[in-house]
Amino acid sequence: MEQSKSMSMCTPETPQVTHVFDIFGYSKHRGMGNEKFIRSDTFSAGGNDWSIRFYPDGFSKEVLDKDFITVYLELMSTGVKVRASCDLRLLDQRTGQSSSVHKTELRTFNPADGTRFFPRTNEFKKKRDVKSAFLLNDRLMIECIVTVIKEPRVTESKPFPKIEVPVPPSDITEHLGKLFEDDEGFDVTFCVRRKAIGAHRSILAARSHVFKAELFGPMKEARTLRRVTIKDMQPDVFSALLHFIYTDSLPDGDKNADMIRHLLVAADRYAMERLKLVCQSILCQNLNVDTVATTWALADQHSCDKLKDACLEYIACSNAMDAVVETQGYKNLKVTDPSLIVDLLESTKKIRNA
The missing domain is CATH 3.30.710.10 (Potassium Channel Kv1.1; Chain A)
Incomplete structure (x- = not known):
């Protein structure tokens, strides 16, 4: 008697969102006092609203905690419990790489009590470590990766697949x-x-x-x-x-x-x-204030429109133009090709006004 098999699958939906909180004038925010915070813009992950709280002088008045800054991820949505994990990181602006500071396994965020915050500590990062490793031009970049676990989705029952001989990749x-x-x-x-x-x-x-x-x-x-x-x-x-x-x-x-x-x-x-596209992709991911002007000029010279657009968006969206004009790359470009500077300024202005 011929046997038949069927199967169904349950797969979790795990939308993941990365939000960068870009803080200019870091030193000017110092001195706000304990428990005083700056909140990022609200962002969406998994259909829920979240934000980042940044305490320049820390959250706690305890002596042991006074040398730390404090950073929390906060669930802003109300009336709903959310299962999620998050990874709070600091971005090294010199390399474009981020380093994990606090990472949580899957947990439940409840807006009705203190579990709407993570991490459950006031000691996020020592101030001296932030200053030595993560500040550039008085600018701090906090990266938060939120992964939300939604209700499991079960596919309809279907015949069991035929067994095939696996073929390794080329x-x-x-x-x-x-x-x-x-x-x-x-x-x-x-x-x-x-x-x-x-x-x-x-x-x-x-x-x-x-x-x-x-x-x-x-x-x-x-x-x-x-x-x-x-x-x-x-x-x-x-x-x-x-x-x-x-x-x-x-x-x-x-x-x-x-x-x-x-x-x-x-x-x-x-x-x-x-190869040209691979190079553009890597440069897009590693833009910073010091190199964005020279990268933009390189993209213009070699007809890399996507890279040019990324440079303009970086300058416009991060309000970094004042810092860019002080870099050596911008000053060199101003001497060697003033017309490109005019194009850069006009294009950035159009993006800001759009």
Whole structure:
């Protein structure tokens, strides 16, 4: 007798929202007094309203607590208990990376009592640690990640799926990367500032029509050329470009902002559109006051419209223009290309007035 199986599934709905509370003039908020707080704008997560409370002088008057700032996540919605977890973090504006300070497991927030707040401590972060690691231009950025657990959703019953043989993901890029690392079968050498870097002509040509034209062009010299001199590029940047060509990924440890800017230029030069987008994405995630002007100019020079828009939104939405004009990047741009400065100011003004 043939047996049949059916199945249904229960999956939790877990919407997650990240809210950044950007505090300018941090030192000017000091001295408000204990239990005095600044509240962020209300934001929505999982259909409920939340806000961040920031106490510059701490919440408690206790001697042991006076050296700490206090930060709470507060449930603003009323008449509803919410199961959620949250991660309160401080953003290092120099690196663009955030560090977790207090993280809670799943718990119930009740607006009717003290459990509407988290964390249950007055000692969020020592003031001296905030000043030394997280302040830049008198600005503090608090990041809160809220994950809400909603009512479970059960799918309708359906026939049990057929068993299939699993197929692992393609590992061709791993093999090509090893081919590049092991220096096997190179048929062209690039001279980059006196450093020799080998590669395979066919792989480069398949990935970039610029390389294809240089290495397999109509001229006989191109087809037989075995040494190519690369100008206006550093060896580590060119090596990272080749690594991406072989593996479709960036080398480990090569994701600092300066390297990414140089890689964006190289990607544009060799028509590597995906690499160009990868670089733009990384730069968008690491914008800060010191580099946003030069990043905007770089985006304009290499037709990176999404990156330009991100720079303008960063300046306009964070009200950081006064700080930006004091940076060396802005001052250099003002000397080298004043017309770009005019464009930057006008575009920012349009966003603010929109």
